[in-house]
Amino acid sequence: MTQSPLKVTRHGAVLEVVLDRPKANAIDLATSRLMGEVFTEFRDDDSLRVAIITGAGERFFCPGWDLKAAAGGDAVDGDYGVGGFGGLQELRGLNKPVIAAVNGIACGGGLELALSADLILAADHATFALPEIKSGTVADAASIKLPKRIPYHVAMDLLLTGRWFDAEEAAHWGLVSRIVPAADLMTEAHKLAAQLADGPPLVFAAIKEIVREAEDMKFQDAMNRITKSQFATVEKLYRSEDQLEGAKAFAEKRDPVWKGR
Template sequence: MTDHPIRTERRGHVFEVTLDRPKANAIDLKTSRIMGQVFTEFRDDPELRVALVTAAGEKFFCPGWDLKAAAEGDAVDGDYGVGGFGGLQELRGLNKPVIMAVNGICCGGGLELALSGDIILAAEHASFALPEIRSGTVADAASIKLPKRIPYHIAMEMLFTGRWLDSAEAARWGLVNRVLPADQLMIEARRMADELASGPPLVFAAIKEVVREAEDMKFQDALNRITKSQFETVERLYRSEDQLEGARAFAEKRDPVWKGR
C-alpha cells in the first residue's frame, strides 16, 4: 500500500487531486487527514481556481471507509482531520468549483465524497450505491445530501436497500451530470476544468456561498441578505476590478481578463 495515497498536480489554475490507495482507494483516518490538508491548500491558494478530483486505476473510484483499517484499530468516530471524512464535505469556506471524475465503483463514503463536488462526470462503467444498510449502519452524510439531489423516493430506495445504480441510471436521476466512455472521462473533465479556470473566480465564489447559505433559507430571506450586503463574497465581487472588467469587456466587444480581484 502506498505511503502517499494522494497525488496532486497543478495545471495552471487547475488543481488535480488523485486518490491512489490500492487496491480499492478506500479511505482510512490517515488518508482522510491528508485529503483535508490537500483541499485546504486548494481553498487557500489564490492561484488555484478549480479542483478536479479522480482516483487511480480503472475499477474503483472509492468505496468509502476502509473496513480493513477499522478492523486494525481505526475508529469510525476517529480524527478525520480538517474537512471531515475525505477532507471536503465539512471544509468551511470552499468557494471554488470542484469537479468529480468518477472512474469506477463509487459507494458508501466514496459516494458521499463525490456528492461534495459541484459537478460529477462518470465513466460508462461507473456504479453507485450506499451499502451501509447491509452492515447495520447509516450513511449519515448521504442521508442528508442525497434526498436533496435526486428524487426523494429514489434516494430513500438507495438508503433503505443499498441497491446499485449503473452510470446511465445515475444520470437519469440527476446524480451525475454526464456519462462518458472511460477513455474520454479525463479528457472531458480537464476540458471542463480549463473552461471554469478561465472564468471569473469572484463570481464562482459568490455563487457557491449563496447556494450553500441559502439552501435552508426562504427565498426572500436569502435575497434580503444579498441586498443588505451580508454575503462577503458578493460584496467583494461588487467592489472588485473584475466587476468593472466584465462591463468594459462587454462594451468593447472583447473577452474579459479575469484577475480575481
Template sequence: MTSPVRTRREGGILEVTLDRPKANAIDLATSRVMGQVFADFRDDPDLRVAIITGAGGKFFCPGWDLKAAAEGDAVDGDYGVGGFGGLQELPNLNKPVIAAVNGIACGGGLELALSADIILAADHATFALPEIRSGTVADAASVKLPKRIPYHIAMELLLTGRWFDAEEARGWGIVNHIHPADQLMDQAWDMARLIASGPPLVYAAIKEIVREAEDKKFQDTMDQITGSKFETVKRLYSSEDQLEGAKAFAEKRDPVWKGR
C-alpha cells in the first residue's frame, strides 16, 4: 500500500507531506504513521527543522476521517506516539516546525497547523472548526485557541464552526504570513533554511521553556531556568555552541553552529 505520508529531506530540513486522497483526512493508521515520522525527526541529530503540508492544492487537511469513523475507527482509538496528526502530543519535541497551509484546514487539520510553531498560508486557504456540526468537540482547539487569540473570537469560532479566510486568520494572529499559492512552499523552505542556519541548542531551549511556561507563573519558570531545571538550558550553557557564539561576536564573524 502507498504510504499516506511522503517525506523529503534536504540538509537539516525535513518536509512532511500528508498525501491521502482525496482530501488528506487523517484516520488512526495515518496518525500513527505521522507520529512515527515526527518522532524520528525529533530523535535525528542531523535534522533541525520540519515543514508539514498537504498534497494537492485544495486541502491541507480536513482533520478526522469521518468515513473511517463510520466504518469502525474509534474517535478515542490509538492515534500513535504523537497523538492526533503526530504532533500535538509528541513529548519533548524541541525542534521548530513550520506548517505550510496550502488549502482547506478545518477541524483536526486546523489543530494540526496550530501544533506547529510558525504557520504560513496560501492566499486561498480557508479555516474552520466545524466539529459542532457533527456532534463532537474540537478538543485541542478548545485548549489552544482561547490562549492564543481573544477569548470571544475563539469562542465564536468554536461555538459556530464558521469559516474564515487567510486574511482573517492573519488578523487574529493564527497565521504568520500569507503567500500566493505557487510561492507557498518556496517561502516555507526559505523560512526553514533561515532557521536551520541558526543555533539548534538555543531553539531547543526556547521550545522547552515556552512549553513548560504555558501553565506556570512567570517567576516559577524563571526559578526553574536559573535553578538549572531545564535539560535543554543546562546543555546550552555548557556547550561548544555557547562559547562559539561569544567568540564569533568578538571576532566579527558568522558563528558556526555544531549543535553540541
C-alpha cells in the first residue's frame, strides 16, 4: 500500500496537516489534489476553526513542485485540484485562520505555500528562496504576492536572483510572523492555534473576507461595500448570537463563549 503524502490529525478544533513525501516533501499533482480536498473539508467543517500546515522531518518544509514527477510526466500546467497548487493558494471562501510552521527549507512553491497561510512561524534554521529563475521558469504566485507583502525592490531582488535568505532576514522584511527554536516550533504553533481556536470564528471569517476582497480596492470603496451589506461574513456576524454574546460578556466582565452562530 502506498503511504499517504499527508498526515492529517485533529486536535479538537485544530487540524494539523503534515506534508510527508520523503526525501524533501515536494508536491506532485496527486499530492496537490489531495491537499485541496483536505483544506476544502477544513473550510466546510464548522467544528474545525484553525489549520496548521508543516513538513515532516527537520530539513524540509517544502521545496515546491516535484521536478522528478514532472520528468516522469506530471505537467506543470496539469490539474492541481481545488485550491490550486498545494490546495491553499486559490481556495475560495477559506475564512478560517491557517498557520504555516516552516520547519526547514521553504523554496519555490514551498515558499508560495507558506505565503498562502495567514501566519508563518519559522524554525530558527529555516531558509527560503525563489529559485525558479535558475530553472527557466517563473514563481507565478510569488510574483503576484511578494511585491504586495514586502518592499518592491526587495521582492524583485528575491525574484530576479533566486538567492537564499535565512529566517532572520525573512522576519526583518515581515515575511514570517515569528522565529522560534526548532525544537519548540510545533509546540508554539499549537499554542497559537489554540489561542485562535478559542477566538470568535465569525469575526475571523469577516476579517479574512474583508482583507481578501479589499486588497485591490480603494479604502472608501471597501467601506461602502461593508455599509451596503455586501460582505456576507460581516452581515452574518452583525446578525449573530456571537455579536450579542460579545457585548454581554463585556458588560458582565467575563470571558465570552463563542458558538460561531
